[in-house]
Amino acid sequence: MNTKISIESAGKTFGDGNIIALQDVNLAIGSNEFVTFVGASGCGKSTLLRCIGGLETLSSGSINVDGVPVSGPGVDRAMVFQHYSLYPWLSVIDNIKFTRLLQINREDITSADVETASGRADALIDLMGLNHVRDAYPNQLSGGMQQRVAIARALLPRPQILLMDEPFGALDAQTREVMHDMILHVSKLEKTTIVFVTHDVEEAIYLGQRVVVMAPRPGRIDSICQVVLPAQRNQDMKLSPEFVQQKKAILTRIRETAGMHTDLELLERMTRQAEADQ
């Protein structure tokens, strides 16, 4: 396995250093690998993703992409956000071609390059099933269609890495299933390395080759789970014993690290109180 992203003793603190978002995170992510991150809220999974994307800087340690330390955002690492990242004043096609407006893509550009770019935008429109809304504005689209546009826009400059921060978190269950198969298809077709953050364990197992379970306070990697499903996934696998068992194991880890016991105690105390009052 060629290492694409290597995270070495990464640490991140907020405030005056008293909130530890990430502590001593070590991980190597392979080329064309699909890695998913799950964990209770506050475990630092989104922070880690944003550090890989260069939107946040580490307080200690390093992240290397192809051996080069990450020092800021870069076109080799595209990012898809949960929502509100599309430009409402641009049509679907103009959103997808937005990167073509940027200087970084205009240097030494030839007419052949422009043609390939337009061809690529059309191909992505086809791939994402956006043909019928090509000239619509984002706010005329459903949440699922908007995320398709966001993914197409991220893929346009052929990034080697796609960073996805709960991209389907706001979608309904049926739309999510469709999006899952779509993004698996994209990862095969485009050979993109995908790092995917979610709070949905089922989503994490279904999509990932590996599931990284993170734990909060301080944010850290708790365990890494190699998914035992065949490479070609389908929705029926979600009912297989292997899938259910892995889901149970991961959920147990998340519950144990989330520190939910106080809430249970509180609930019991309130129930007893209510019974006493009757």
Added chain:
Amino acid sequence: MSTDNTRPSLYQSVISGWSAFWVIRGHLSPRIYLLFALTGMLLPLAAWWWLSASGLMDKVFMPGPIDVLLRLYTWFKDDDLLGDMWISTYRVAAGFSLSAILAIPLGIMIGSYRPVQALLEPLTDFIRYMPAVAFIPLVMLWVGIDESSKIAIIFIGTFFQMVLMIAEDVRRVPITQIEAAQTMGATRSEIVSLVIIPSAKPALLDTLRVTMGWAWTYLVVAELVAANSGLGYAILRAQRFMQTDKIFAGIILIGLIGLAIDQLFRWLHRKNFPWLYKK
């Protein structure tokens, strides 16, 4: 068999129709909307008419709508109404444009860059609370009593508010829109020109629409103190001669001009930002 079960009585349908109007954030058909809007405009007019015709108030203090219309006609025929309207509109346009030309870039800078915010926002906040009217004596000493003093007062009255509101509009651009551009390799100036400005534009135009109203307020203030032409000046002079009908005419005229400009801004909004109106 009674028909009560199948068809609601007239009383019931009136009651249910009436309660349908009061759904919170509900809808009204354009016709009903127009009906309410006209009622809102005509009711005060009718009340005014009745009050002046009833003789409860002296005509000197409360002229009727007809008196005001007649005065408007003589003002137009003998007293250069159009000239007054023109000079007032010119002063507002000049003061307002001057303040917009400076406030838009400054507001964008304050809203985008922290150091600019730290440098200018507390100062602007401070000056904003100084009453613009209190600057009039100073402005007259420094600028004199010609056109530029009126323009300067309108500028002082609108500029500082405008800067802060524009900075706030810019700060309301969703951070995800900006971060998405960063991950696509946009430079800082590209983020300002390709993301922040287009994203904030509709809110900016609304801010200009609101501050235009304030510009008219300060016009009247400026003309009441230091002018010998314009609608505000005409109102002041009418007071000296007890021409209440002319005071009414002047006030209503300013209201109508304001309403027309407001509608123009709304039209520009619909014309320039079609994505906000397509659902």
